[in-house]
Amino acid sequence: MRQLQYNEALNEALIEEMTRDEKVILIGEDVGAYGGVFKVSKGLLERFGPERIRDTPICESAIIGTATGAALMGMRPVAEISFIDFILLAMDQIGNHVAKIMQIAPGLLELPMVIRTEGGVGGGIGCQHSQSLEALFAHLPGLKIVMPSTPYDAKGLLKTAIRDNTPVMCIENKKLYALKGPVPEEEYFVPIGKADVKREGKDITIIATSFMVHEALKAAEALEKDGISAEVVDPRTLVPLDVDTLVASVKKTARALVVHEAVERCGIGAEISAVLNEKAYDYLDGPVLRHAGLNVSLPQNWHLEPVCIPSADSIREKVKSILG
Amino acid sequence: MESLKALDKGLVERMHEGMLRIRLFEETQSRLFKAGEQEGFTHLYLGEEAIAVGACLALNPDDFITSTHRGHGHMIAKGGDFKKMFAELYGRTPGACLGRSGSLHIADRGIGMLGANGLVGDGNPIAVGAGYSIRLRGTKQVVASFFGDGASNQGTFHESLNMAASFDLPVVFVLENNGMSCGTITASVCKVLQNLGDRAVAYGIPGENIDGMDVVEVYRTVGKAVERARAGKGPTLVNCQTFRHHGHFEGDIDVRTPQQIKEAQSHDAVADFEKRMLRDGLATEKSIRERRERIQALVDEAVDFARGAPKAPAADAMKFVYAE
Numbered sequence: 001m002r003q004l005q006y007n008e009a010l011n012e013a014l015i016e017e018m019t020r021d022e023k024v025i026l027i028g029e030d031v032g033a034y035g036g037v038f039k040v041s042k043g044l045l046e047r048f049g050p051e052r053i054r055d056t057p058i059c060e061s062a063i064i065g066t067a068t069g070a071a072l073m074g075m076r077p078v079a080e081i082s083f084i085d086f087i088l089l090a091m092d093q094i095g096n097h098v099a100k101i102m103q104i105a106p107g108l109l110e111l112p113m114v115i116r117t118e119g120g121v122g123g124g125i126g127c128q129h130s131q132s133l134e135a136l137f138a139h140l141p142g143l144k145i146v147m148p149s150t151p152y153d154a155k156g157l158l159k160t161a162i163r164d165n166t167p168v169m170c171i172e173n174k175k176l177y178a179l180k181g182p183v184p185e186e187e188y189f190v191p192i193g194k195a196d197v198k199r200e201g202k203d204i205t206i207i208a209t210s211f212m213v214h215e216a217l218k219a220a221e222a223l224e225k226d227g228i229s230a231e232v233v234d235p236r237t238l239v240p241l242d243v244d245t246l247v248a249s250v251k252k253t254a255r256a257l258v259v260h261e262a263v264e265r266c267g268i269g270a271e272i273s274a275v276l277n278e279k280a281y282d283y284l285d286g287p288v289l290r291h292a293g294l295n296v297s298l299p300q301n302w303h304l305e306p307v308c309i310p311s312a313d314s315i316r317e318k319v320k321s322i323l324g
Numbered sequence: 325m326e327s328l329k330a331l332d333k334g335l336v337e338r339m340h341e342g343m344l345r346i347r348l349f350e351e352t353q354s355r356l357f358k359a360g361e362q363e364g365f366t367h368l369y370l371g372e373e374a375i376a377v378g379a380c381l382a383l384n385p386d387d388f389i390t391s392t393h394r395g396h397g398h399m400i401a402k403g404g405d406f407k408k409m410f411a412e413l414y415g416r417t418p419g420a421c422l423g424r425s426g427s428l429h430i431a432d433r434g435i436g437m438l439g440a441n442g443l444v445g446d447g448n449p450i451a452v453g454a455g456y457s458i459r460l461r462g463t464k465q466v467v468a469s470f471f472g473d474g475a476s477n478q479g480t481f482h483e484s485l486n487m488a489a490s491f492d493l494p495v496v497f498v499l500e501n502n503g504m505s506c507g508t509i510t511a512s513v514c515k516v517l518q519n520l521g522d523r524a525v526a527y528g529i530p531g532e533n534i535d536g537m538d539v540v541e542v543y544r545t546v547g548k549a550v551e552r553a554r555a556g557k558g559p560t561l562v563n564c565q566t567f568r569h570h571g572h573f574e575g576d577i578d579v580r581t582p583q584q585i586k587e588a589q590s591h592d593a594v595a596d597f598e599k600r601m602l603r604d605g606l607a608t609e610k611s612i613r614e615r616r617e618r619i620q621a622l623v624d625e626a627v628d629f630a631r632g633a634p635k636a637p638a639a640d641a642m643k644f645v646y647a648e
Contacts, residue, residue, distance in 0.1 A: 124364030128442030
């Protein structure tokens with residue numbers, strides 16, 4: 001199958017949806033001539049013009065507010081906040097408006113908007129450009145949250161998100177943009193709310209998100225040599241969470257480890273662990289454990305970065321300590 | 325340009341020295357970064373030297389500054405130590421922030437540098453708080469807040485200027501107007517860009533629009549604003565027109581045309597000032613060359629120091645989360 005980079009797959013999703021529906025627009029800092037900080041909107045300005053590919057001033061709150069207003073009036077805006085760290089400037093718009101408008105006026109207002117952003121540690125760019133803040137948004141009822149880990153999922157989920165009438169946050173990862181993977185030429189969609197078993201196994205379920213899916217897969221491969229068969233499940237969507245797939249996997253393996261880059265405390269791993277505790281307790285041979293980022297503000301120091309987040313090696317060690 | 329003869333000779337030399345210190349530090353940093361000696365982000369101050377130097381010469385050593393993502397120049401102008409700075413950029417423990425904060429978040433409380441900043445526009449409210457503290461403590465200090473034209477379109481600009489004006493706080497808002505909002509040409513997202521100092525009218529404070537490439541003009545204008553602030557008469561907005569010689573960050577693909585970049589680089593505050601010094605008999609080719617060589621030797625020495633300094637140990641990753 002054709003190979004595309006993750007950012008190219010997202011770019012193609014935008015092109016297809018913008019070509020199909022002129023109500024789809026892209027708005028954000030540096031999305032136009034610059035082509036997006038991670039080059040997701042490369043070439044779109046030339047293709048769709050400055051009215052639909054809207055460069056904005058540096059003003060995250062107004063970007064989300066503008067997208068909200070446009071969505072209320074029937075457009076399908078995709079708002080880009082290049083680094084998720086900057087989204088904290090727009091928290092009021094997201095928390096008090098984007099997540100709530102449809103519930104304030106049930107059945108009367110729809111908010112078909114997407115907020116594209118990214119997170120993750122990479123390359124020594126420090127604590128204000130490396131956070132994984134997905135859990136903040138999972139705490140706000142009214143938002144759907146997807147975190148694609150492959151080019152295939154990125155394109156399929158973004159297309160689905162753009163057509164969804166509920167606000168969707170698409171949280172990408174800076175280490176994934178250059179990742180290549182198979183993407184079909186023909187149109188396809190990835191459903192929101194559906195997890196994906198990325199690797200089958202029988203001894204333990206590793207539930208990993210975003211870039212950590214790839215580290216978990218590497219770990220699973222190495223664990224094979226240790227005589228351990230690990231299943232790797234990628235929730236792909238954090239809200240709504242595909243509990244059935246997670247429970248089904250745990251029923252099979254009786255062990256679960258949740259891995260994410262975000263700091264451990266109150267991360268999405270806490271929610272997943274709680275859900276499995278409630279829904280799969282009888283099938284578990286031990287507690288659901290977490291392996292996540294250290295509870296520290298990331299130093300802008302590339303020597304210390306690897307210490308602060310999980311890796312294939314550390315996941316392998318963690319699994320061995322659970323089963324050993 | 326006006327003669328420098330009317331100025332104190334020592335002041336002229338400090339202006340030249342200060343600008344050269346920034347220029348040679350940043351040119352060296354650009355080379356080192358390109359050579360792959362550091363990872364992460366580095367945003368250089370090349371082209372804008374006259375603003376930091378002119379403004380900081382108008383401050384007392386115990387006054388404060390807040391900075392931007394382009395913070396090396398501000399730190400050097402405020403008296404930053406080359407060794408502590410390069411050690412920070414290399415992620416080494418003798419760094420100004422113990423090697424944990426890097427280029428993007430460099431700070432040194434000891435010299436009144438309250439911190440570079442990874443969030444565009446977030447220094448201004450912090451400067452307001454520093455100003456408020458000065459008022460409460462009755463110390464007659466002043467705080468200068470450096471920020472850019474991009475930041476002037478963030479909500480924090482309005483909130484900060486209004487509050488500082490309302491409380492007559494001792495803050496000087498120094499707007500470095502380089503015409504670029506990260507990767508985007510600000511003129512495409514901002515209706516009135518040339519005289520951003522005029523926005524002061526809206527807050528009932530003085531506003532100035534000056535040539536930010538002329539260190540003397542910056543020194544005089546900021547000096548007047550500092551005097552006003554110290555006298556308890558409140559803030560001033562100083563819009564300094566300037567040029568960014570490099571891209572948003574090192575390695576960036578600049579959206580400006582080669583012609584536009586060439587034009588920006590043709591405005592050189594350091595070369596212009598040296599011409600004036602020569603013209604007015606305040607320097608000779610030899611004295612300028614010697615000053616350059618002396619400063620470059622200090623830069624090189626600091627780089628060697630940083631290269632040889634210890635890296636932060638992995639065991640320290642979790643240090644500093646809470647006050648000791």
